[in-house]
Amino acid sequence: MIYSSNICDRLSQEEIIELACQGEYEAQYILGIYYNNDCVRNSDDDKQAFYWLHQAAEQGHCEAQYFLGLKYNNDESASKDNEKALTWFKKAALQGHKLAPNMVGWILAEEIKLHYEDAVAWYRMGAERGHYNAQNNLARMYQAGKGIEQDYQQAIYWHKQAAMQGYDYAQENLADMYNDGIGVPQSKALAAYWYMKCALQGRVRAQFSLGYQYNEGEGVEQDYQQSMYWYLKAADQGSVGACVNIGYMYRNARGVEQNYPLALEWFNKAAEQGNPIAWYNIALMYHYGEGMPADLHKALDLYKKVQLSNELDVREKIQEVEALLAG
Structure with a gap:
């Protein structure tokens, strides 16, 4: 059967x-x-x-x-054909299919490009039928001013419609807008609320953002243990920034006992991904002999690497180490 x-x-x-x-x-x-x-x-x-x-x-x-x-x-299909896809999605949409309008909008806005006004109309059709993905995409168009006049209040409205249906992307977008005060009065507490909703669904950036808010006490009571918990969640999914911040917490005894070897281990994970902040922290550890004998040559090499990245201005550190090496 x-x-x-x-x-x-x-x-x-x-x-x-x-x-x-x-x-x-x-x-x-x-x-x-x-x-x-x-x-x-x-x-x-x-x-x-x-x-x-x-x-x-x-x-x-x-x-x-x-x-x-x-x-x-389907990108993997030899029969990939956006025009044919549009034809069939439109036919389904005009029969009332809930998901099809979003697909029409997506192809017009993200694959064919430049058809933003038409995309907005199709996203709106899907959004008004209650499809969370279309609601989120319509919100993005309002937020960016693509195909329609920029309107942050409308962006907030449609992100919220999708977020309340549990859509993690919309929850993260809504959290960002509350965090930055875009279209609404800034509210770190509401940002934390929506980051939490999203983080619990496994979104790595939301987990990192929540870790940061607990670390700084933004919108939530400062809690280094909670910060470490969410940074570890994000790091497990490959967040380089989370690796840096975990290293920083071990180096500076934030919510954990100071542990230089573990700090170095986490900084190295980020450094291997080309992160200048991680290089800087490792340079500091070599410079001041934290958990290892001081090695000014290694420190200098890393400071110079950081300087070349233009991420941080460490010229004073370079001059300091050069003076020490000159004797």
Whole structure:
């Protein structure tokens, strides 16, 4: 038995194939999805999925039209074709499909580019149907002033609609706007609230931002243990900035016992990713012999590397070490 949908309830695969061959569009749609599931791109199954979805879509099957749009929009497919994707997404959208308008807007704004006014109209259609992704994308257009007059209040409104549905990207965007006071009075507390919502869903930047707020006591009571907790979460997902800040906390005994070897270990993780702040902190440790014998030559090399990055001005440190080496 496969699937269950209206006329095809409790039918075997063979019976569904027979119905599909007779032109029953629900059976054609189910067969298209059957071939599509777990198929290898550009394989025979993929071609069968295209064929049966086309059969159903051409008869006006809304969901088949949407899935056909997804297949034509797939970057890994040899059949990638944005114009065909737009055609089928639009057909589905005009039949009331909730998700399709967002896909039309996305292709116009992000893939074909420059069709921003049209993209806004499609995003709005999806947003008004309650689709959180379209709401977030409409908010981004208002925030950037793309295809519509810049309006931070509208950006806040639509980000909030999506955020209240649990959409992590919107929660992070809303937190950023409260954090920076864009379109609303600045509120570090509301920023922390939305960063927390988002961080709990695993968004790495929100985890880093929450770690920073706990470290600084911005919008929340200062809590170094909580700061370390969220920095570690972010670092586990590859946040270089979190690695630097964890190193800083071990170096300066922020919420943990001072531990120079662990500080160096975390700074090195960030330094390996080319982070100048990490180079600077390692240079300081070599300069002042923190947890290791002082090594002014290594310190000088790292200070010069930092200076060349233009991230920090460390000319005074360079001069200080050069004077020490000159004797």
